[in-house]
Amino acid sequence: MQRLFAQTVFSLSVLVCLVSLGCSPGGRSGGPGPEDPDASKEFTSTESGLKYRILRRGTGEAPKPRSFVTVDYEGWLDSGEEFDSSYSRRQPTKFNLQSVVAGWTEGLQLVKEGGMIELEVPPELGYGAMGAPGSIPPNATLHFKVELHETRGG
Numbered sequence: 001m002q003r004l005f006a007q008t009v010f011s012l013s014v015l016v017c018l019v020s021l022g023c024s025p026g027g028r029s030g031g032p033g034p035e036d037p038d039a040s041k042e043f044t045s046t047e048s049g050l051k052y053r054i055l056r057r058g059t060g061e062a063p064k065p066r067s068f069v070t071v072d073y074e075g076w077l078d079s080g081e082e083f084d085s086s087y088s089r090r091q092p093t094k095f096n097l098q099s100v101v102a103g104w105t106e107g108l109q110l111v112k113e114g115g116m117i118e119l120e121v122p123p124e125l126g127y128g129a130m131g132a133p134g135s136i137p138p139n140a141t142l143h144f145k146v147e148l149h150e151t152r153g154g
Contacts, residue, residue: 074145
């Protein structure tokens with residue numbers, strides 16, 4: 001009986017964490033996880049113009065252009081205004097790398113599962129001259145912090 005009571009209390013405390021505090025399994029919460037102490041402060045540029053810096057080295061598999069990934073992320077404009085965040089929704093996002101802007105397709109291949117990357121996506125690798133009406137103006141540079149939780153296929 002005591003064992004059942006202890007399991008019930010533990011389950012309820014996990015539920016309280018999940019619902020009221022925004023915690024989720026795997027230690028993910030309402031914001032990005034920790035960066036490596038030796039994470040670069042400088043951005044590296046690719047040939048395409050994408051700028052990135054690895055904030056946390058992962059130990060798993062790196063995605064390929066056709067991979068399906070599960071990520072948490074936050075995105076903001078040069079002004080600092082956030083335009084999207086899976087952390088705010090408290091729900092990781094799953095998608096195929098072929099279905100996102102070119103800056104994400106290229107950038108996520110640079111980090112491994114369990115890792116975190118910061119991306120600076122120039123307009124030509126983002127939404128370009130059209131923007132995304134309602135949240136992203138034309139010719140906007142996009143900034144993202146992305147945690148790669150899982151990658152499948154490719």
